[in-house]
Amino acid sequence: MGKKKAWHEASVPLQCEECPVRKLALFQPLNKTEVKAAHKFRSEVSMLEQGKVIFRQGEICNEAFTLYDGWACLYQDLADGRRQILKFLLPGDFFGFQTDFGTGVRAHSARTLTGASMCVFSGGGFLKLFKKKPALGIRLTWMTAQDQAVAHEHLASLGRRSAKERIAYLMMEIFHRVRERQGEQNKDNKVSIPLTQDHIADATGLTPIHVNRTLKSLRQAKLVELQGNELQVPDPDALADIAGFNWDIFSKPSVI
Amino acid sequence: MGKKKAWHEASVPLQCEECPVRKLALFQPLNKTEVKAAHKFRSEVSMLEQGKVIFRQGEICNEAFTLYDGWACLYQDLADGRRQILKFLLPGDFFGFQTDFGTGVRAHSARTLTGASMCVFSGGGFLKLFKKKPALGIRLTWMTAQDQAVAHEHLASLGRRSAKERIAYLMMEIFHRVRERQGEQNKDNKVSIPLTQDHIADATGLTPIHVNRTLKSLRQAKLVELQGNELQVPDPDALADIAGFNWDIFSKPSVI
DNA sequence: CGCGCCGTTGAGCCCGTTCAAAAAGTGTGG
């Protein structure tokens, strides 16, 4: 149980041409020559250990990233130490984009949850890139809009759902996102996740203590089994039901 | 006090060429000939009374809108009637954009809070439009990213802030957005808003009763004076302070 | 072995809720 080691080693990103996560990511809609251009555009590759800050709110920094391997999260800290996790990042997720517009000040922080590797793109080039490749701009807009829809769903969770519903929702979402990424799906409804109950608390706006109690009640109801790195959802439909889970939001683009 | 009538009459949108709110909106970065193209792109103009639904979650509908006059909001309803307001819309706000990608199912609803008028753009055309005018695509991406930042700030509010802080934050935000839109700023720190305490409750994730009590305490602390349609913020800096208000987020693009 | 991190459990309190009702403001028709 809790083999953190398994999460600790992230693999090194390949050339964009051969990248296995590209199909999930921003640069999905490219043809061969375009991918080469994207590869030139990539400024560097970064590898970080577990728990390292990628960027911090308040910093001026215009880089954007594609998470290649491992987990990370976006979060916001209030002045007195309270923390809200805004989004969990999985391999293929593109994050940190903010154009040269505005002040360029980061509104939130990012940090790794496991050992992680990512591709770094310097912010300055996006404007030119999108002028040359409008399809990319449209794709980015679509991704941002989808992020928006997810954030809205989370707003409804934090604003109007009970602790049980919120945690059910989060577990359902993570379960779904992880499975989506692994092609073949094992029948036992188990996925591996690196989250502590503290993380869950910071994402759901609850205290770790109450997260613990709520998980206990979900376990007793045979809806969620979470021990160590292993999340099991015996009956996804039942869980989705009490979570009020909206499947539509997490669908992929049908056109591009 | 409470002259709802003043809010009830929305003016009719003009030709895009002469539109006074365009400078706030999606089509800001256009030159003269481009604006003409946008005007052709606009499919119709819509006028609605107070409290009318613009679109509903679950619907399949690909139109997008620019609010021309009046107020509206985006919201989400849970199965049992709980409601979460996701965003208040003011004149110039562009909303309802979702490309032909994905299922095209609306993830949230929109409704007018006052009599309102808006310009309607059919969804199908955006792809072509952005291919021709990448600057527009970039602008839309920037706007979506900014919306995202605001939504994140709201997530932190709902997840980690107390009732007093949440309401202080919302009042501060609305106050700021309204003032931003009116060029010259009267010195009495008053703005006109059409929100009921029920709306505030649905936006902050509280009950109307508790909103009332919290507003009372803010009034006694001389931080927020809200009666009828009139919101007064005697000391914006003090209010921003207890709200943990982040001014950066609401800044305008410096480059395009 | 000792230390730190994480998960677990208990007891009591408080913020925000629920239920209930009255007061104030708004709109309609006679």
Next chain:
DNA sequence: CCACACTTTTTGAACGGGCTCAACGGCGCG
């Protein structure tokens, strides 16, 4: 102008979900 219905705001009283404070147990690691 008043009577009436309806919506919005205000207040009271009591409940409860989630929080705070506190302690203990398990596991990995030096």
